[in-house]
Amino acid sequence: MPSPFRSRALAVVSSIPVGTVMSYGDVAAAAGAPRAARQVGYALADLAGHTDVPWHRVVRASGALALAESTTGALLQRARLEAEGVPWRGDRVDIGRCRHVAEPLKSP
DNA sequence: TCTGTGACCGCGG
């Protein structure tokens, strides 16, 4: 079983609408731990793909992708986001136009 | 208990 913070973070990620993104910090805040952005990355890293959680909708606060450029993961993430119609500005997401604001999770 | 770690954040130069 996932740890409590982890499952909450994943629940938040699952709630991100198609065509929008959230930053790691945003997800952490919505999950109830505003400064645990790194933990969100930790949680997503453990998924390693075998899941239906839309991990590709989580990017850095700057709009840049977290994964190193040219890795298969980064390419997949970019392809999926483009397919969803997310606006780009060079090599990063135009965070100002597709950022999703989530309300905090109700039952912690 | 204590320590190291990381798909981060945001400020200052």
Add this chain to the structure above:
DNA sequence: ACCGCGGCCACAG
């Protein structure tokens, strides 16, 4: 706009 740096904190061993 691009670094570098210190701070963060849940989690594993």
